[in-house]
Amino acid sequence: MVAVNPSSSDGGGSYFDLLGLPETFALDGAALEAAYLARSKDAHPDRFAQAPAAERVAALQRARTLNEAYKTLKKPVPRAEYLLARHGVTIGDHERLDDAAFLMEILELREELAAARVAGKLDDVGRLEAAMKQRHRGLVDQLAPAFAAAERGDAAALATIKRALIELRYVGRYLEECAASLDDADA
Amino acid sequence: MAYSDKVIEHYENPKNVGTLGKDEDDVGTGLVGAPACGDVMRLQIRVKDGVITDAKFKTFGCGSAIASSSLATEMIKGMTIEQAGTIKNTQIVEELNLPPVKIHCSVLAEDAIKAAIEDYKKKHAR
Numbered sequence: 217m218v219a220v221n222p223s224s225s226d227g228g229g230s231y232f233d234l235l236g237l238p239e240t241f242a243l244d245g246a247a248l249e250a251a252y253l254a255r256s257k258d259a260h261p262d263r264f265a266q267a268p269a270a271e272r273v274a275a276l277q278r279a280r281t282l283n284e285a286y287k288t289l290k291k292p293v294p295r296a297e298y299l300l301a302r303h304g305v306t307i308g309d310h311e312r313l314d315d316a317a318f319l320m321e322i323l324e325l326r327e328e329l330a331a332a333r334v335a336g337k338l339d340d341v342g343r344l345e346a347a348m349k350q351r352h353r354g355l356v357d358q359l360a361p362a363f364a365a366a367e368r369g370d371a372a373a374l375a376t377i378k379r380a381l382i383e384l385r386y387v388g389r390y391l392e393e394c395a396a397s398l399d400d401a402d403a
Numbered sequence: 404m405a406y407s408d409k410v411i412e413h414y415e416n417p418k419n420v421g422t423l424g425k426d427e428d429d430v431g432t433g434l435v436g437a438p439a440c441g442d443v444m445r446l447q448i449r450v451k452d453g454v455i456t457d458a459k460f461k462t463f464g465c466g467s468a469i470a471s472s473s474l475a476t477e478m479i480k481g482m483t484i485e486q487a488g489t490i491k492n493t494q495i496v497e498e499l500n501l502p503p504v505k506i507h508c509s510v511l512a513e514d515a516i517k518a519a520i521e522d523y524k525k526k527h528a529r
Contacts, residue, residue, distance in 0.1 A: 307438050307439050308439060309437070309439050309440075309507040310507055310510060311437070311438050311439055312435060312436065312437065312438075312514065313436035313437075313438045315436075316434055318436075319434050319435070319436045319443050320434060322436075322443050322463075323434070323443050323445055323461065323463065326443070326463040327461070382438040385438055385439070385440070385441040386436075386438070386441045386443070388441065389440070389441030389442075389463075390441075
């Protein structure tokens with residue numbers, strides 16, 4: 217799970233600030249890559265091998281934060297979670313999803329997967345995984361337009377994003393189970 | 404994450420896993436989801452003369468969530484629905500020695516009990 221804590225280790229500035237990038241979901245992947253590489257080179261521990269201890273530690277911390285920033289912003293789902301948290305919206309431990317139909321569907325799909333796993337029916341696992349991956353793509357596709365709206369000031373779009381991210385957590389957990397089931401079979 | 408022996412015991416040998424007929428008149432079903440972890444928990448009770456005669460659960464989640472719901476079903480069997488409704492998550496935390504980061508799993512189980520009772524009462528409010 218991605219820890220969403222926007223100001224954990226960068227002294228308050230955002231990951232976007234750190235990388236000198238505009239704070240938007242529609243991030244240019246090549247620009248992210250270039251900014252990360254350039255800054256990582258500056259912060260590389262080898263450059264500080266002869267420096268005083270305090271500077272070495274600081275450089276190491278900077279390198280670590282850069283890695284964290286890159287990892288968070290590179291993929292759409294962690295980027296979306298991070299940006300949503302920057303808008304003050306998080307998915308907390310005590311949050312409840314009040315959607316019986318969705319929960320029932322997930323429960324039944326989990327049961328189906330568990331049965332296929334126990335019976336060693338890899339085709340069934342593969343089929344369930346393929347369907348869930350498609351659902352994953354569909355949810356990820358909702359993020360860009362919703363963020364575009366949110367960034368134009370449409371506060372209601374934040375709820376849409378949150379809902380999609382909640383479903384993505386269930387979908388992500390499901391896909392982990394699929395992968396674990398297929399790993400079983402390899403072992 | 405180091406689980407306590409009690410959590411492992413309930414996780415490896417969960418009590419009362421299963422399903423009761425959710426459309427049956429004497430069955431109450433609680434279905435709750437914790438989106439932060441992508442967990443889903445269903446807890447069901449069968450009630451006769453105000454007493455819980457049977458309880459079943461199905462939980463897809465971490466070991467602590469499974470252990471919490473397993474223990475919850477054990478606790479409520481034989482209780483009146485009023486007694487079961489007063490169960491607090493802290494009792495589950497104590498019994499299972501849950502660490503602070505897993506307390507929310509016990510809260511989910513408490514919510515599931517309440518939701519099951521609620522569902523049963525709704526069926527009988529007519």
